[in-house]
Amino acid sequence: MMKIIITLFLILSITLQIHNIYTYPPTRGFDSLGHIQNITKMQSEKRLLLPEETPQSYHPPLYYLVASSFPNLKIVQWFNFLVLLTLGALVFYFFKRVIDSTIPALSFLLLMTSLPVVVYMVPQISNEFFSAVLISSTLIFYYFKRELLGKFSNQIILGMLVGLSLLSKSTALVFFLTILIDQLILNKLDFKKYFFSTYLLFFSSLLISGWFYIRNFLYYGNPLVTNIDFPQWQYFQEPGFRDLLFYINLKPFLYFDLFHAHWYSFWGGTFYSFFYDGSNALIPVQQFSKAGVLLVIQSLPFVYLFFKGCIHTLRSPSSRGKFFLLYISLLFMAYFFYTLKLPFYSAVKASYLLSLVVPFTYFVNKGLEKSLVLKAAFPFYVCIYTLVVIKNFWIQTYWMR
Numbered sequence: 001m002m003k004i005i006i007t008l009f010l011i012l013s014i015t016l017q018i019h020n021i022y023t024y025p026p027t028r029g030f031d032s033l034g035h036i037q038n039i040t041k042m043q044s045e046k047r048l049l050l051p052e053e054t055p056q057s058y059h060p061p062l063y064y065l066v067a068s069s070f071p072n073l074k075i076v077q078w079f080n081f082l083v084l085l086t087l088g089a090l091v092f093y094f095f096k097r098v099i100d101s102t103i104p105a106l107s108f109l110l111l112m113t114s115l116p117v118v119v120y121m122v123p124q125i126s127n128e129f130f131s132a133v134l135i136s137s138t139l140i141f142y143y144f145k146r147e148l149l150g151k152f153s154n155q156i157i158l159g160m161l162v163g164l165s166l167l168s169k170s171t172a173l174v175f176f177l178t179i180l181i182d183q184l185i186l187n188k189l190d191f192k193k194y195f196f197s198t199y200l201l202f203f204s205s206l207l208i209s210g211w212f213y214i215r216n217f218l219y220y221g222n223p224l225v226t227n228i229d230f231p232q233w234q235y236f237q238e239p240g241f242r243d244l245l246f247y248i249n250l251k252p253f254l255y256f257d258l259f260h261a262h263w264y265s266f267w268g269g270t271f272y273s274f275f276y277d278g279s280n281a282l283i284p285v286q287q288f289s290k291a292g293v294l295l296v297i298q299s300l301p302f303v304y305l306f307f308k309g310c311i312h313t314l315r316s317p318s319s320r321g322k323f324f325l326l327y328i329s330l331l332f333m334a335y336f337f338y339t340l341k342l343p344f345y346s347a348v349k350a351s352y353l354l355s356l357v358v359p360f361t362y363f364v365n366k367g368l369e370k371s372l373v374l375k376a377a378f379p380f381y382v383c384i385y386t387l388v389v390i391k392n393f394w395i396q397t398y399w400m401r
Helices: 002-023 032-045 062-067 073-099 102-114 127-148 152-166 172-186 191-220 244-248 251-255 266-274 290-315 322-341 350-368 372-393
Strands: none
Touching: 002 073, 002 102, 002 372, 032 062, 032 073, 062 073, 062 127, 073 102, 073 127, 073 350, 102 350, 102 372, 127 152, 127 172, 127 322, 127 350, 152 172, 152 191, 172 191, 172 322, 244 266, 251 266, 266 322, 266 350, 290 322, 290 350, 290 372, 322 350, 350 372
């Protein structure tokens, strides 16, 4: 019976995405005009772009190559929906193997599809969600093969996945570094074993994506050149404050300042754009949202279980999931320094952390492990959470005017 209930809520969650894609204009979203300019320019000129040509052409080209093969922008949005279905299949496969039970696997699939950061990113024309799904697929493959990289085929497949991830967004460099560090730890600093566990991985990923970063280095002296390195694309918005108070300010949590926290609080802006739409990608700015506050409060048990699962994994003498902790730490450090490099309100948004969806749900599961009561209640709670998500994120036509 529970399988049927969760399946029905999954259908509701998918219906939400179908409705939103149908309603959401392609030109809305984070930096959408720049992403669209990449696609249309590649369509018309039939070539790869250089970083200085458009505001977003510094990004690796894989998403834009795929998107430029479609006849119109609405189909690009439906392609994002296909990418979501791919992520869903991967998450279900992952938890079915980790837990070996269908109902919990379906529950975590429902949680993933209902996370606000996923819900509001899917309709947008952007490389962010595409990149996050590629990285997630690589995370899942590595989770099951990390002790088996001595086998050449595993290294080559992982290298291909890493290479494609690096061609979708430079964020994948963080995961590449995670693998290299994790393998060094796993091989107990035995550099001979380490070499034979990583050399084909390194070579195959470099073969696929290395040309892009080498080209940037040869042309601009910087493999990670971005739009702000060119005068015509530099930001002109007023910079936000990046003092100590910005990074320790917790006032948004006291007042539920859902829509403005990213202006003055690192933690508030990040939290409200992961568990709500604090950057207003879909939901219009409001003075106060009761439904939004309810959704944020309902996310707190997931946050509690996440941290509980992290602590449980950290204390475990041997846990395969420890590399997830390493990835979370490195990605959060990269995100932190990015907000320092770009001291603007728009730099504080959880879409940059979208590839943490799989680690997040993994540690929520770990937080449930020792409690039969929580395990039993979890599927029901996720269903209720999904209803509140739909209430908040079902796009009304007047939102888009």
